[in-house]
Amino acid sequence: MSEVHAETVPFVRGTMLPEAPPPAAERGAIHWLRANLFSGWVNTILTFVGLFVLWWLFQHFYPWFRHSVWNASSMAECRTLITERWGEGAGGGCFGLVRERWNQFLFGFYPPAEYWRPISAFWLLFLALAPVLFTESRKLRWIVVGVASVMAFALSMLMGAPDPVLICLAVGIVLWVVLIEYIPRAALIVSVIFPFLAVWLLWGGSIWGPATILAGAVLGLAVWGALSRFGALAVLAGLAVAVLWWWFLSSQAAIDLQRLLPLELPKMESRGFGGFLLAITIGVSAIVMSLPLGIILALARQSDLPIVKGFAVIFIEFIRGVPLITLLFVASLLLNYFLPPGTNFDIILRVIIMVTLFASAYMAEVIRGGLASLPRGQYEAAGALGLNYWKMQRLIILPQALKVSIPGIVGTFIGVFKDTTLVTFVGLFDPLKQLADTIRATFEWKGAYWEPYIFSGLIFFILCFSMSRYSMYLEQRLKRDHR
Amino acid sequence: MTYSDNSTARMTADRSAMSVGDEVAIDIVKMNKWFGTFHVLRDIDLTVRRGERIVIAGPSGSGKSTLIRCINRLEEHQSGRIVVDGVELTHDLKNIDKVRSEVGMVFQHFNLFPHLTVLENCTLAPIWVRKLPRRQADEIAMRYLEKVRIPEQAHKYPGQLSGGQQQRVAIARSLCMEPRIMLFDEPTSALDPEMIKEVLDTMIELAQDGMTMICVTHEMGFAQAVANRVIFMDQGQIVEQNSPREFFNNPQSERTKLFLSQILGH
Ligand SMILES: Nc1ncnc2c1ncn2[C@@H]1O[C@H](COP(=O)(O)OP(=O)(O)O)[C@@H](O)[C@H]1O
Ligand SMILES: [Mg+2]
Numbered sequence: 001m002s003e004v005h006a007e008t009v010p011f012v013r014g015t016m017l018p019e020a021p022p023p024a025a026e027r028g029a030i031h032w033l034r035a036n037l038f039s040g041w042v043n044t045i046l047t048f049v050g051l052f053v054l055w056w057l058f059q060h061f062y063p064w065f066r067h068s069v070w071n072a073s074s075m076a077e078c079r080t081l082i083t084e085r086w087g088e089g090a091g092g093g094c095f096g097l098v099r100e101r102w103n104q105f106l107f108g109f110y111p112p113a114e115y116w117r118p119i120s121a122f123w124l125l126f127l128a129l130a131p132v133l134f135t136e137s138r139k140l141r142w143i144v145v146g147v148a149s150v151m152a153f154a155l156s157m158l159m160g161a162p163d164p165v166l167i168c169l170a171v172g173i174v175l176w177v178v179l180i181e182y183i184p185r186a187a188l189i190v191s192v193i194f195p196f197l198a199v200w201l202l203w204g205g206s207i208w209g210p211a212t213i214l215a216g217a218v219l220g221l222a223v224w225g226a227l228s229r230f231g232a233l234a235v236l237a238g239l240a241v242a243v244l245w246w247w248f249l250s251s252q253a254a255i256d257l258q259r260l261l262p263l264e265l266p267k268m269e270s271r272g273f274g275g276f277l278l279a280i281t282i283g284v285s286a287i288v289m290s291l292p293l294g295i296i297l298a299l300a301r302q303s304d305l306p307i308v309k310g311f312a313v314i315f316i317e318f319i320r321g322v323p324l325i326t327l328l329f330v331a332s333l334l335l336n337y338f339l340p341p342g343t344n345f346d347i348i349l350r351v352i353i354m355v356t357l358f359a360s361a362y363m364a365e366v367i368r369g370g371l372a373s374l375p376r377g378q379y380e381a382a383g384a385l386g387l388n389y390w391k392m393q394r395l396i397i398l399p400q401a402l403k404v405s406i407p408g409i410v411g412t413f414i415g416v417f418k419d420t421t422l423v424t425f426v427g428l429f430d431p432l433k434q435l436a437d438t439i440r441a442t443f444e445w446k447g448a449y450w451e452p453y454i455f456s457g458l459i460f461f462i463l464c465f466s467m468s469r470y471s472m473y474l475e476q477r478l479k480r481d482h483r
Numbered sequence: 484m485t486y487s488d489n490s491t492a493r494m495t496a497d498r499s500a501m502s503v504g505d506e507v508a509i510d511i512v513k514m515n516k517w518f519g520t521f522h523v524l525r526d527i528d529l530t531v532r533r534g535e536r537i538v539i540a541g542p543s544g545s546g547k548s549t550l551i552r553c554i555n556r557l558e559e560h561q562s563g564r565i566v567v568d569g570v571e572l573t574h575d576l577k578n579i580d581k582v583r584s585e586v587g588m589v590f591q592h593f594n595l596f597p598h599l600t601v602l603e604n605c606t607l608a609p610i611w612v613r614k615l616p617r618r619q620a621d622e623i624a625m626r627y628l629e630k631v632r633i634p635e636q637a638h639k640y641p642g643q644l645s646g647g648q649q650q651r652v653a654i655a656r657s658l659c660m661e662p663r664i665m666l667f668d669e670p671t672s673a674l675d676p677e678m679i680k681e682v683l684d685t686m687i688e689l690a691q692d693g694m695t696m697i698c699v700t701h702e703m704g705f706a707q708a709v710a711n712r713v714i715f716m717d718q719g720q721i722v723e724q725n726s727p728r729e730f731f732n733n734p735q736s737e738r739t740k741l742f743l744s745q746i747l748g749h
Contacts, residue, residue: 380557381594381653385608385660386584388576395607399598478598 067092070099074444097448098455101439105455108274108429114204114266116161118277120169121201123152125284127173128194130180131187133470136477145180149173195288202273202281204265208254215253216245270348274429276459281348283417286355290416291409293356294363295402299393301368312364319361325425327354332426351423359416366412370405371397403478410471414464431456494708496687503711504533507566508664508695509554514563516549523549524560525719533663536696538706538727541716542742547699550716551666554697555586568663584612587657591669593649595641601628601652602637605659613660620659627655631685647678651685658689665689667698701746703731715739 037047067086072078078094086092098105107115126148134141153169161169179187196210220242227234258264273281300312319327331350339345374397382392402409424430429438436452439445509531516524523546531537539547552558553565556572556579565572567582596604605624609615615623628634631651633644641649650670657665667686671679683705690696690709700706706713706727713730715723715738723730723739734740 375592375594377590377592377594378596381588381590381596383557384555384583384586384588385656386580386612387608388580391611395611396596400596403598 064091064093068095069093070095072096073100075447076444093451093454094448095451095455097439097445097451101445102455104435104439105275105431105452105459107277108435109272110268110274110277111266111272113160114268116156116159116165117201117204117265119155119159120152120161121198122280123148123155124173124194125198127152127176127180128191131184131191133474135184141180145177149177195285200265202268202277203270204267206254206258206262206264208257208261208263209251212250212254212257213246216242216250219245270346271428273348275431275435276456278348278423278428279417279420279431280463282352282355282420282423285352286359286416286420287413289352289356290359290363290412293360294367295398297360297364298367298371301364302371316361316364319358320365324355324358324419324422327358328422328426330354347426347428351426351428355416355420358419359412362412362415363409366405366408367401369408370401370403373404374400403475406471406475406478410467414467417464417467418460431459494683494687494704496708497691498709501534501536501690501693501709503535506533507531508533508535508568509697510564510566511554512564512566514553514560514565516553516558516560523719524553527563527721529714529721531664531695531697533695534693535711536690536694536709537698537712537714538710539697539699539714539716540701540706540742540746541722545716546719547716548668551588551668551697551699554664554666555583555588557588584608584660585662586664586666587660587662588666589650589653589657589668589670591673593641593646593653593673595649595653595656597641600638600640601633601644604641604652605656608656608660623661624655624659627658628652630658630688631655632681645678646674647681650674650678650682654682654685654689664695664697667696667700669699669701671700671702703747707731715742717742 038044067082067090069078069081072081078096082090082092126144130141130145134144157166196214200207200210220238223241224234224238227237297312300308303309331354335350378396382396421430421432424434429435511527511529514527541547549558553560568585570578570581602624606620609620628637631654633648633651671682687709710727713727714721717738723736734743
C-alpha cells in the first residue's frame with residue numbers, strides 16, 4: 001500500500017512491516033574506521049599522532065628485545081655476545097639473568113630441595129578457592145581444578161618431593177576434587193582448613209602446631225553453636241574458650257601429639273622467604289582476611305550503636321591517614337617494645353597483620369559505598385518480612401552491596417598485592433627491589449638494570465591482570481537486574 | 484457532590500463474604516511521633532477489628548505512610564500505645580519480630596529483592612524466619628503465586644517483570660508468611676494505568692478472603708468496593724472517619740471536601 005501523504009491523509013496500516021537488516025554503511029571495517037578513527041579533523045590528527053607515538057615506541061624498544069641474550073651466565077658474557085652478533089654499540093637485554101636466577105625471584109632464599117612445598121601450596125590454593133570463586137560455571141571450575149591438580153602434583157614431582165609426600169598429595173588431590181564436585185559443602189570446610197595446611201607446608205615444623213590451633217577455633221565455634229540461643233553471650237563464651245585453649249593448652253597438646261605421632265617437615269625461617277613466594281604469601285593472606293574484616297568494619301560504621309560506630313570510624317580514618325610504610329615500621333620495630341622480651345613473633349606474621357589492617361580499612365570504605373547504593377526499601381522490605389539484622393545483612397544487603405562493589409574490591413586486592421613490595425623497607429626480600437638489588441650485587445650480574453624489573457613486572461602483571469579479568473567475569477555472571 | 488470514579492474500571496466485590504469480627508486486630512491509643520522536632524503524627528487513636536478493611540487517604544506529607552509504618556515498627560513511635568494482635572510494640576526486639584512476622588507489608592515501589600528469583604523472594608522469609616523446610620516453602624510460594632496469577636514467572640528475576648507483575652509478586656511474598664494483617668502503602672501509585680487494575684483485583688480478592696487490611700491509597704473505586712471505613716488524614720491527624728458512602732457523598736470537614744474535589748478532578 002502507498003505510504004505517501006501519511007500526515008495529511010487519514011491512515012490505517014494494513015500490513016505490518018517485516019524486520020529489515022541495517023544498511024551496509026552501518027557495518028564493516030571501513031565504517032568502523034570512519035566512525036572511530038577519522039570522524040572529523042581533530043580525530044584524524046589524533047589518530048596520526050597516536051600512530052606516530054606507537055611507531056616511535058616500537059622503534060625505540062624493539063631492537064633491545066631483538067638483541068636480547070638468554071644463554072649467558074654473566075653480564076660480561078652477555079655483553080660480548082651482543083657485540084659479536086650485532087656489532088659495536090648495540091644494546092640488548094641480558095635475560096640470561098632470568099634463566100639463571102628465576103628461582104630466587106620466585107622463592108628468595110628458600111632451600112631448593114624444599115621448593116615443592118610452596119609450589120604445591122600455591123596450586124592447592126586454587127582447589128581451595130574453587131568452591132568459593134568458581135561455583136557458577138562447571139566448565140571453568142573443571143579447567144581451574146584440573147590445571148591446579150596437575151600442576152601441584154607434577155611440579156612437586158619435578159622438584160623432587162619425597163615419595164611418601166607424592167603419594168599423600170595424589171590421594172589428597174583426588175579426594176579433594178571429588179569433594180569439590182560432589183559435596184561442595186564439605187569442600188568449603190576443606191577450604192577453611194586449607195590455610196592451616198598452607199602454613200604448615202610453607203614454614204614446616206610439626207603438623208600438630210597448626211592442627212592444635214585449628215582445634216582451638218573448632219572448639220570455640222562448637223561452644224558458640226551449643227550456646228547459640230544466648231545470642232551475643234555465646235559469641236563471647238566461644239571466643240573465651242578458644243583463647244584459653246590457645247593460651248594454655250595448644251602448645252603442650254602439640255608437643256604431646258608430636259610425640260605420639262611424629263609428623264613434621266623441616267622448619268623454615270621467615271627471613272629466608274623472598275621474591276614472589278613472599279609477595280604471594282603476604283598478598284593472599286591479607287586479601288583473604290581483609291574482605292571479612294572490611295565487611296565487619298563497613299557494617300560497624302553504619303551501625304546505630306555509637307561505640308561500635310565510633311570505633312569503626314576511628315580505626316578506618318586512622319589507618320587510611322597513615323602510609324602503609326609507617327605501619328610496616330611499627331610491625332618491624334615498635335611491636336618488639338610492647339611484646340614481652342623473648343617472644344618470637346614472626347616478622348612475616350607481623351607484616352601480614354599490618355597489611356591486613358591496612359587493606360581492611362580501604363575495603364570497608366569500598367563496601368560502604370556498595371551499602372550506600374542500596375535503596376532504603378531493601379532494608380524495609382527485609383525488616384517487614386521479619387528478618388533480623390544479621391539475616392537481613394547476609395541474605396539481602398551484603399549479596400547486593402558486594403556485587404556492586406566488586407570492581408572496587410578487586411581494585412583493592414590488586415593494590416594490596418602490589419603494595420606487598422613495600423616490605424622491602426623492613427628488610428624482607430620483595431621481588432622488585434631487595435631481591436633485584438641482591439642479585440645485582442653479585443659479581444656476575446652487576447649492571448643488570450632493566451631485566452629484573454621487566455621479569456618481576458611481567459609476573460605482577462599476569463597475576464593482577466588475572467584478578468581483574470576474574471572480576472569482570474564475576475560481574476558478568478552476577479548481572480541480574482536486566483534493566 | 485456525588486462520587487464518580489474516573490480512574491479505574493468499575494469495581495465490584497461481594498461484600499457479604501467480608502465479615503468483620505469483634506476481636507481487635509490493631510489498637511492504637513493516643514500515639515504521637517516526631518521526626519526530630521517535627522510533630523508528624525498527633526494523638527492518633529485507631530482501632531481495627533479482625534477482618535476490617537480500612538482505607539487511609541489524605542494529601543501528600545500528611546503522615547499516612549508514617550502511620551502504617553509504625554504498625555510494624557519500621558518507624559518508632561514516641562508516646563502512646565500500639566498493640567498488634569495482643570502484642571504491644573515496645574523496644575523489646577522479641578515483640579517486634581513477632582509483630583513483623585504476623586503483619587505483611589506492600590510498598591509503593593515493590594521493594595522486591597533483585598538478586599533473587601521470584602520464587603526465592605517468596606520463600607526467603609518462610610525458610611529463614613518461619614524455619615520451614617525448602618520443599619514446603621516452595622509449595623506455599625507456588626500456591627500464592629498462583630493466587631496472584633503469575634506462577635509461570637516463578638523462575639524469573641524481578642527485573643524481568645512488568646510493574647504490575649512485580650507488585651503482585653510483592654503481595655505474594657508477604658502472603659507467604661501467612662500474615663493476619665496486611666498493610667499497603669500506595670501499592671498502585673508507581674504503576675502505569677493499565678496495570679493498576681490487575682493489582683487492585685488481587686487486593687479485592689484478598690479482602691474477600693477476610694484479610695484484615697489497611698491500605699493507603701487514592702483509588703477511590705477500590706475504597707468504594709471493599710472498605711469498611713475511610714480515614715482521612717491531614718497534618719498528622721485523623722480529620723475524618725466514615726463509611727465510604729458517607730465519606731464520598733457527604734464529607735463533613737472543609738479539608739476533606741477540598742481534598743476530594745482535587746483528587747476527583749472537579
Ligand atoms: N525519615 C524521615 N525523617 C524526617 N522526616 C520525615 C521522614 N519520613 C517522613 N518525613 C516527613 O514526615 C511527613 C509525613 O510523611 P509521610 O508519612 O511519608 O506522608 P505521606 O505518606 O502521607 O505522604 C512528611 O512531611 C515527610 O517529609
Ligand atoms: Mg506516603
